[in-house]
Amino acid sequence: MKSEILRISLQESKKIEDSVVEExxxxxxxNKNLIFxxxxxxxAIEEFTYGFLKTEGxxxxxxxxxDTKLKDNSIFISIPTFKVYKRYRGEDVIxxxxxKHHIKFSSEVIINIGKHFDSIGELxxxxxxxxxxxxxxxxxxxxxxxxxxxxxxxADKIVGHMFINNINAGDKIxxxxxxxxxxxxxxxxxxGIPIIISKSAPTDRAIETAHKLNVTMIGFLRVNxxxxxxxxxxxxxx
Numbered sequence: 117m118k119s120e121i122l123r124i125s126l127q128e129s130k131k132i133e134d135s136v137v138e139e140x141x142x143x144x145x146x147n148k149n150l151i152f153x154x155x156x157x158x159x160a161i162e163e164f165t166y167g168f169l170k171t172e173g174x175x176x177x178x179x180x181x182x183d184t185k186l187k188d189n190s191i192f193i194s195i196p197t198f199k200v201y202k203r204y205r206g207e208d209v210i211x212x213x214x215x216k217h218h219i220k221f222s223s224e225v226i227i228n229i230g231k232h233f234d235s236i237g238e239l240x241x242x243x244x245x246x247x248x249x250x251x252x253x254x255x256x257x258x259x260x261x262x263x264x265x266x267x268x269x270x271a272d273k274i275v276g277h278m279f280i281n282n283i284n285a286g287d288k289i290x291x292x293x294x295x296x297x298x299x300x301x302x303x304x305x306x307x308g309i310p311i312i313i314s315k316s317a318p319t320d321r322a323i324e325t326a327h328k329l330n331v332t333m334i335g336f337l338r339v340n341x342x343x344x345x346x347x348x349x350x351x352x353x354x
Contacts, residue, residue: 137245167276171303214330225256267294
């Protein structure tokens with residue numbers, strides 16, 4: 117949408133119309149109980165719903181969900197096996213097993229992913245107000261990407277798309293524009309994705325969690341360099 121703003125520089129100030137992101141609230145109900153509310157970009161809501169349910173450990177398969185309905189800004193979900201839900205806490209990582217596989221990848225592919233990532237995200241280019249998550253294969257080919265005002269939601273949309281379309285997660289790479297905190301690593305582990313990349317920084321707990329869960333973590337990806345925080349033996353330099 118457009119909003120009137122006053123644009124100011126050292127030379128002048130003038131009123132213009134500028135593009136801004138439309139922010140929406142979405143409420144998630146399970147068995148008629150409100151369990152979560154968040155701000156979001158109101159697109160790819162089915163992907164977001166299933167991605168959230170998967171990455172929060174609420175469901176394991178599509179068959180767990182018996183019914184979903186979207187009404188206004190609320191999602192109503194029927195899950196007969198659902199008992200209780202609590203948001204991620206640091207100690208929850210103990211209950212998750214590490215990923216078993218060790219995926220080899222090349223430095224050239226990582227650099228090329230970063231170059232491609234910089235070319236996508238039309239809403240971000242127009243507004244500067246979104247985060248982007250993109251899914252790549254080990255050749256560096258982009259399979260899908262989503263934007264959202266919340267970096268977690270953008271990642272959930274990726275996972276939801278994979279979940280709905282039965283896409284194997286074990287040989288995929290997720291790249292995000294946002295900071296890597298431990299909750300994102302938990303989400304990626306629950307999705308089964310072995311590698312996460314960001315243009316931004318990790319937190320200390322994210323690094324610790326990535327080590328525990330065998331999720332390869334790469335940050336500060338730039339035009340010709342990046343930082344790798346664990347699983348160094350999986351990198352092929354070229």
